[in-house]
Amino acid sequence: MGPAGERRTRALRVEDTRSRILLAAARLFAEHGVFSVSNRQISEAAGQGNNAAVGYHFGTKSDLVRAIVHRHVGAMEAIRGRLFEQHAGSSEVRDWVTCLVRPFTDHLSELGAPSWYARFGAQLMAEPQLRELAAAELGDAPLMGAVTDALHRCLPGLPASVHRERDTMAVTLIVHYCADRERTVVPGPDAAAAWDTTAVALIDALQGLYRAPSTL
Numbered sequence: 001m002g003p004a005g006e007r008r009t010r011a012l013r014v015e016d017t018r019s020r021i022l023l024a025a026a027r028l029f030a031e032h033g034v035f036s037v038s039n040r041q042i043s044e045a046a047g048q049g050n051n052a053a054v055g056y057h058f059g060t061k062s063d064l065v066r067a068i069v070h071r072h073v074g075a076m077e078a079i080r081g082r083l084f085e086q087h088a089g090s091s092e093v094r095d096w097v098t099c100l101v102r103p104f105t106d107h108l109s110e111l112g113a114p115s116w117y118a119r120f121g122a123q124l125m126a127e128p129q130l131r132e133l134a135a136a137e138l139g140d141a142p143l144m145g146a147v148t149d150a151l152h153r154c155l156p157g158l159p160a161s162v163h164r165e166r167d168t169m170a171v172t173l174i175v176h177y178c179a180d181r182e183r184t185v186v187p188g189p190d191a192a193a194a195w196d197t198t199a200v201a202l203i204d205a206l207q208g209l210y211r212a213p214s215t216l
Contacts, residue, residue: 018057020046025054026068030119034065034130062133065124069137072117075110076103080143087150094207096151097170101202104174109195113187122179125172155210162214170206177202 024045028037039054039061046053058064080103087095108115124130138144152163178198185194 014057017046017048017053021048021054021057021064022068022071025064026120027116029065029068029123030116033123034061034127065130065133066137068120069124069134072107073137073141076107077141077143079103079106080141080147084143084147090150091154093151093154093210094203096147096154097203097206097210098199099147100151100170101174101199101206104178105195105199105202108178108182109192113185113191115182115185118175118178118182121175125175151210158214162216166210169209173206173209174202 021042025037025042028042028045040051042064043051043053048054050056054064058067080099083099083102087099090096104118108118111117121134124134148163148167152158152160155163158166181194181198185191
């Protein structure tokens with residue numbers, strides 16, 4: 001094998017190690033909380049003999065959390081892009097709520113069962129500092145903002161402050177409901193159907209949430 005082949009092999013090994021660490025970290029964080037898990041535990045769960053592997057590949061724990069979010073945000077943004085194109089120009093609330101929900105539920109379905117990303121997301125939402133980290137990564141998902149803008153245009157009777165408040169409610173419901181469902185989805189042919197049912201239930205609920213009148 002020549003130098004170029006050796007570099008490719010080395011790059012593949014590094015990427016495999018990084019993927020193993022990210023998967024192990026997401027699972028442990030989901031199960032125990034971000035601040036309760038050490039880098040050593042993550043390294044061991046990822047099958048790394050070197051306990052410094054996490055720090056070597058990702059730096060700080062905050063950097064590791066950002067890397068996990070970044071990997072999943074990219075996949076969800078691709079799904080959102082297809083949905084955004086499909087519903088472009090729509091004035092139906094349900095279409096834009098679908099663009100909020102389906103990227104998350106469809107991505108979880110694609111991950112297969114068991115998965116941990118929804119429960120990982122729920123852990124982040126419970127900690128203000130971690131929630132800010134996740135929000136910063138979502139800043140690299142421009143279609144999310146485009147979807148909420150389109151949704152708000154369908155509801156001109158509500159003030160901007162109510163729009164923002166309901167966006168927060170929507171994200172909270174999506175993440176926590178999916179985290180609860182994630183615990184019960186088992187490997188097998190019914191897993192995809194379970195996530196599809198979850199998506200429909202969330203879309204129904206959020207359509208009602210956004211359409212509700214404001215009495216404030």
